[in-house]
Amino acid sequence: MISYEFIHKFSDVIFVGLFFVNNKLLKTMSNSSLPNYLEYKGKYKGIFAWIFSTDHKRIGLLYLYSIMGFFIVGAILGLLMKFELIAPGKTIMEAKSYNAVFTLHGITMIFLIVVPGIPAIFGNFFLPILIGAKDVFYPKLNLLSWWLYIIGAAVAISSQFMNGASPDTGWTFYAPYSFRTQSNVLPALIGAFILGFSSILTGLNFIVTMHRMRAPGMKWLKMPIFPWTLYGTAWIQLLATPVVGITLLMVVAERVLNIGFFDPALGGDPVLYQHLFWIYSHPAVYIMILPAMGIISEVIPTFARKAIFGYKAVVISTLLIAFVGYFVWGHHMFTAGMSGTSLFAFSFLTFLVAIPSAIKIFNWMATLYKGSILLRTPMYWAVSFLFVFMIGGLSGMVLGALSINVHLHDTAFVVSHFHFIVFGGVGFAFFAGIHYWFPKIYGKMYDAAWADTGWIVFFFGFLLLYTPMFYLGIAGMPRRYYDYVPEFHFANILSSFGAFIMIAGLAIIIINLFRSAKRGKKAESNPWAGKTLEWTIGSPPIVENFEEIPEIK
Amino acid sequence: MEETKEHKIVSFKTYIIILFLLISHTALSVFVTQIDLGNLSVIVALSIAALKSLLVFSFFMHLLYDKRMYAFMVAGVLMVMTLVLIITFLDYGF
Numbered sequence: 001m002i003s004y005e006f007i008h009k010f011s012d013v014i015f016v017g018l019f020f021v022n023n024k025l026l027k028t029m030s031n032s033s034l035p036n037y038l039e040y041k042g043k044y045k046g047i048f049a050w051i052f053s054t055d056h057k058r059i060g061l062l063y064l065y066s067i068m069g070f071f072i073v074g075a076i077l078g079l080l081m082k083f084e085l086i087a088p089g090k091t092i093m094e095a096k097s098y099n100a101v102f103t104l105h106g107i108t109m110i111f112l113i114v115v116p117g118i119p120a121i122f123g124n125f126f127l128p129i130l131i132g133a134k135d136v137f138y139p140k141l142n143l144l145s146w147w148l149y150i151i152g153a154a155v156a157i158s159s160q161f162m163n164g165a166s167p168d169t170g171w172t173f174y175a176p177y178s179f180r181t182q183s184n185v186l187p188a189l190i191g192a193f194i195l196g197f198s199s200i201l202t203g204l205n206f207i208v209t210m211h212r213m214r215a216p217g218m219k220w221l222k223m224p225i226f227p228w229t230l231y232g233t234a235w236i237q238l239l240a241t242p243v244v245g246i247t248l249l250m251v252v253a254e255r256v257l258n259i260g261f262f263d264p265a266l267g268g269d270p271v272l273y274q275h276l277f278w279i280y281s282h283p284a285v286y287i288m289i290l291p292a293m294g295i296i297s298e299v300i301p302t303f304a305r306k307a308i309f310g311y312k313a314v315v316i317s318t319l320l321i322a323f324v325g326y327f328v329w330g331h332h333m334f335t336a337g338m339s340g341t342s343l344f345a346f347s348f349l350t351f352l353v354a355i356p357s358a359i360k361i362f363n364w365m366a367t368l369y370k371g372s373i374l375l376r377t378p379m380y381w382a383v384s385f386l387f388v389f390m391i392g393g394l395s396g397m398v399l400g401a402l403s404i405n406v407h408l409h410d411t412a413f414v415v416s417h418f419h420f421i422v423f424g425g426v427g428f429a430f431f432a433g434i435h436y437w438f439p440k441i442y443g444k445m446y447d448a449a450w451a452d453t454g455w456i457v458f459f460f461g462f463l464l465l466y467t468p469m470f471y472l473g474i475a476g477m478p479r480r481y482y483d484y485v486p487e488f489h490f491a492n493i494l495s496s497f498g499a500f501i502m503i504a505g506l507a508i509i510i511i512n513l514f515r516s517a518k519r520g521k522k523a524e525s526n527p528w529a530g531k532t533l534e535w536t537i538g539s540p541p542i543v544e545n546f547e548e549i550p551e552i553k
Numbered sequence: 554m555e556e557t558k559e560h561k562i563v564s565f566k567t568y569i570i571i572l573f574l575l576i577s578h579t580a581l582s583v584f585v586t587q588i589d590l591g592n593l594s595v596i597v598a599l600s601i602a603a604l605k606s607l608l609v610f611s612f613f614m615h616l617l618y619d620k621r622m623y624a625f626m627v628a629g630v631l632m633v634m635t636l637v638l639i640i641t642f643l644d645y646g647f
């Protein structure tokens with residue numbers, strides 16, 4: 001097969017030989033000879049040109065659309081819960097349906113959206129470009145990851161349409177309930193297991209890509225921060241995900257074969273389940289948040305017109321978070337009856353892991369300091385990220401304190417904490433990223449006025465939705481209940497009202513982006529005067545990103 | 554891009570020696586079960602096993618001859634696993 005590179009080299013020789021044109025002219029001419037990745041015609045046609053494409057950019061978009069689709073479903077489920085909670089007692093659904101709804105909401109949001117989220121979408125699209133490569137190291141494996149993702153999602157969702165009740169365990173599948181309940185947890189467990197493979201393969205692919213495909217001169221410490229955060233994330237995906245895979249299979253075995261891993265009646269230990277689950281799931285929260293921090297570390301320097309403050313500190317804190325994050329899982333089990341030694345150790349380590357996150361906050365602030373700040377949509381998202389992420393992180397410290405945790409565990413406070421940090425962190429960073437890279441991805445510009453409107457509506461809705469839940473948790477409202485005492489009514493009304501505003505903001509954002517992708521004005525190749533490699537190539541990028549692999553000085 | 558190193562050919566003799574060491578350590582770990590070491594017996598058994606895996610990693614899996622980077626990666630992964638196990642067991646007997 002003749003590769004593009006070959007054709008390109010060949011045409012270079014002819015041009016140079018016949019006309020002695022200067023390099024610059026040669027470059028512009030060959031530039032226009034290569035199609036961009038959206039127009040490129042490969043082996044397949046129509047939708048097959050996408051779902052069988054091994055181009056990292058097309059795979060990134062496949063993930064973008066699938067994840068966005070699931071996100072809309074997950075958001076509607078969340079809205080249904082807020083509808084139910086708008087008044088005490090039954091409002092729109094029974095207690096059992098509420099259990100099924102929060103379970104599906106959690107599984108969708110965690111396993112289908114925020115865990116794959118940023119690495120699968122922006123990592124796939126931009127990692128090779130940012131390190132000066134033509135693709136990831138294993139393009140076919142990359143496509144396989146997407147297929148596994150879709151298959152896993154289909155299996156997990158099939159649990160809703162089979163005979164019997166929808167799963168009602170919560171996304172955490174805690175034993176002993178998860179092997180006793182009559183609902184369809186098996187497909188949900190197996191689906192999550194398959195999704196794990198997708199995640200592992202993405203991690204493996206990224207690690208190898210960064211070790212083997214960096215452009216000449218792209219030393220480790222020259223890599224932009226976003227690839228670094230993907231690197232830390234990839235190691236967690238590779239090492240922690242197998243643990244949850246095995247754990248989920250153990251629950252399957254427990255249900256089907258009555259083995260007795262977790263069943264006390266058979267000599268098992270339900271707390272062992274919690275250990276195994278959180279040995280993955282705490283590191284998993286870093287799978288979610290590290291790449292989000294990576295995006296923020298790209299956006300803030302670009303819009304502050306300064307290099308990131310303390311590059312090395314940011315890199316080291318990234319790796320430290322990835323490393324220490326393995327050892328704090330027990331903070332989810334403070335009330336499960338662990339030994340005093342464990343309680344002490346996990347509380348201590350939890351406080352420790354907050355330090356590198358705080359280092360990053362200070363680095364971002366210092367980057368902003370005396371920068372000539374350009375307030376554009378991505379920057380609004382980035383600075384509001386700082387705000388919500390700090391509230392999320394600091395409420396985590398509150399939860400990490402042993403005595404207070406006894407009071408707050410399993411209350412609305414926890415729900416508020418992780419929404420501030422997961423939705424506020426990952427969600428806001430995602431929106432920062434999509435508004436930052438949109439012109440590069442589609443070669444079109446979005447309507448900035450609508451984008452800013454969407455942001456402000458979303459931001460206020462978000463705060464109104466989750467802030468009352470801190471109060472509710474402290475006042476004693478448990479999580480995962482469809483009902484509450486009348487004293488909690490007012491705060492719940494506020495919160496539900498916030499949810500509607502936030503969803504309105506979300507609708508504005510999504511509609512604006514969709515319309516702009518179709519009909520937006522043509523974008524320049526470097527609209528924000530960014531300094532990283534993706535801004536040196538055309539928008540949308542050509543098939544293999546670079547005419548020639550760039551040399552980094 | 555990083556260059557791939559030439560694969561080193563390890564001599565037949567080295568492999569035989571390692572094989573012999575592995576077998577003798579297996580025999581050793583069977584043998585120590587005869588002696589009552591109390592709590593120490595777990596530690597002894599695990600140490601022998603660890604030594605054996607070290608040999609397999611270094612010679613059969615070529616970590617000794619390949620780039621240092623790979624040895625670091627494997628060591629790092631093992632360290633994380635060990636720490637996770639140690640921390641889990643803080644929940645027992647204290």
Ligand code: HEM
Pocket residue numbers: 172285286288289331332350351353354357392393394395396397398399400401405408409410414417418421422425
């Ligand atoms: C400053 C760092 C952080 C600290 C000190 C911290 C602390 C905690 C603690 C102690 C809990 C358990 C509360 C309970 O159930 O009693 C918790 C729950 C949770 N945290 Fe964090 N956290 C931090 C950062 C994060 C990050 C970065 C994420 C995700 C991106 C995250 C996601 C979650 C989730 C999803 C839960 C709830 C899990 C569940 O029960 O469903 N946290 N956090």
Ligand SMILES: [Cu+2]
Pocket residue numbers: 281282285328329331332
């Ligand atoms: Cu945690």
